[in-house]
Amino acid sequence: MRYGYARVSTLKQSVGSQMPDLTAHGVEAENVFSDVGVSGSTNALDRPGFAAMVAMLNCGDEIVVTKIDRLGRSTADVLHTLDHMDGIGVEVVVIQLGGKISGPLGRLLRTVLAAVGEFERDLIAERINAGLENARKHGTKSGKAIGRPRRSGRAVDLALRLVEQGHSHRDAAQIARISPSTLTRARQSYRSPPEIRQGRLPDFSQINGG
Incomplete structure (x- = not known):
């Protein structure tokens, strides 16, 4: 009997994208087991869908x-799962690798690929942690310094004045070379300074952007 297994890590994802490949490789739809919103870092046999499939083998x-990372997201877990399948006489077919993973060559290949996958995830986690640390230093989730735009920002002042003169929000931001979101925050945070309200526009040639 040929069974299929599909997994996605978050509830926002769907296993639907994996189904065509599984059925194209001879797996009947009713023989596909899946886990949704279950991280690959979870032990394979602790995943409900995977455990139910194993019970049928x-x-x-x-x-x-x-x-191969559908089986787990650490080298140890993937290899443990594959060793378990070897022990009960069940073959594992990885579509991305073009077929069955068995024998000495297959074991070498799957070890290398699992290790590479884990290495890539470690790099991603390292970048995320670095970003979070930077965010904590600045007091924001994004890592950008908090606080309203500076009142002395000449590009922001220009954009505010243009809006007051009747220009669209989009055009004002484009002319002043600032992002629309910066202009929105400026309008919400403070009023234009007196010199801008009085019509003394900055020299356009000196505007370097916001």
């Missing part, structure tokens, strides 16, 4: 997955 059966 018999010697000589096959499991089909689209990529």
Whole structure:
């Protein structure tokens, strides 16, 4: 019997994109098991869908997955799962790799690929942690310094004056070379300074952007 397994890490994702590949490799739709919103870092046998599939397996059966990281997101977990399948006589087919992963060469290949996948995820996690640390230093989730735009910002002042003169929000931001969101925050945070309200526009040639 050939079974398929699909997994996505968040509830916002869908296993639907994996289904065509699984069925194209001879897996009947009713034999596809899935886990939605379950991280690959969770032990394989602790995933409800995967555990239900394992309970159905018999010697000589096959499991089909689209990529090796559907089986787990750490080298140890992937290899543990594959070793378990070897022990009960179940073949694993990884579509991305072009077929079954078995024998000495297959084991070498799957070890290398699992290690590379883990290395890539470690790099991503490192970048995320660095961003969060930067955010904590500035007191924001985005890592950007908090606080309203400076009243002395000449480009912001110009944009505010243009809006007061009847220009559209979009055109004012474009002329002053600032982002529309910067202009929106400026309008919400403070009024134009007196010199801008009185019509003394900055020299356009000296505007470098906001």
